[in-house]
């Protein structure tokens with residue numbers, strides 16, 4: 001697996017990282033350990049988690065898994081969304097809910113809304129920060145995290161100098177190697193505009209539907225800016241829409257003939273090849289972190305980043321064609 005320089009004291013990580021939002025959430029303990037094991041064995045060395053993931057249990061399972069492996073990986077975690085303790089009844093129905101979701105993925109949105117309602121959001125105070133990091137370190141069984149992100153903060157957080165000072169102190173104390181912000185594009189844009197020297201690590205949604213932040217960051221901050229792309233497939237519905245667009249490009253006479261032939265070979269890693277390579281190459285991103293709890297997705301994603309069937313020019317062409325097609329759909333749907 002290709003390893004990239006993250007620009008922090010020689011810190012390196014695999015270009016394909018592992019998003020742990022579904023660990024102990026959508027997927028239970030055994031499935032999570034299997035997925036983590038397969039990822040690690042394939043050379044994935046970047047793991048992104050958060051206090052809130054997996055009903056607050058994702059960090060602990062990752063820590064358990066990484067025992068004896070800590071030095072060979074980069075751990076990214078977040079603070080600011082606090083998991084609410086689960087009642088016994090809720091814990092008891094979780095395995096049943098996971099089964100329902102595995103056969104009825106369309107119910108996922110409703111469940112996510114329900115889960116969202118269970119989190120206490122916007123905990124961006126110095127006290128919560130210190131408490132949250134202490135908990136993260138204990139759960140992750142480590143004395144430092146490599147990347148510590150604010151988790152989806154409001155834009156006003158950029159005015160909270162006391163919080164940024166406290167985050168910086170964690171770096172000085174050796175509890176975090178680098179601090180940053182993980183947020184939606186408008187907040188990242190505001191952070192870029194502010195140009196703070198302390199916030200040089202960014203995590204943001206980056207998919208074929210929206211690569212604006214990646215473009216904005218292309219020339220920002222030099223080599224020691226960390227750029228992590230999350231939500232690359234745009235979730236389940238994004239993956240389905242992208243496949244539809246690819247099928248129509250495979251039929252479109254405006255698509256170059258050789259590329260059309262490649263798009264007609266619809267195998268398991270076609271989607272991953274285009275999505276992940278567009279983000280990494282076209283977006284100039286160091287690490288992209290899909291959720292890939294299913295073995296087939298993990299396999300496709302690894303195959304895609306290790307060997308693309310497309311040339312750099314074809315990836316560039318596809319990016320422009322998909323963006324234009326998505327824009328056209330948005331206009332037709334009236335969402336612009």
Ligand SMILES: NC(=O)c1ccc[n+]([C@@H]2O[C@H](COP(=O)([O-])OP(=O)(O)OC[C@H]3O[C@@H](n4cnc5c(N)ncnc54)[C@H](OP(=O)(O)O)[C@@H]3O)[C@@H](O)[C@H]2O)c1
Nearest residue numbers: 019020021230231232233234235272290291292293294297
């Ligand atoms: N605010 C934040 O900080 C924030 C927000 C969102 C996400 N994140 C991070 O980003 C990670 C990924 O985000 P996400 O899960 O929202 O979005 P995503 O990775 O775009 O979507 C994941 C969905 O696509 C599926 N998938 C994975 N590889 C595939 C492939 N090759 N072909 C078709 N489908 C594929 C996954 O299935 P399986 O998992 O079942 O294999 C899952 O259903 C999270 O785990 C988290 O670490 C952070």
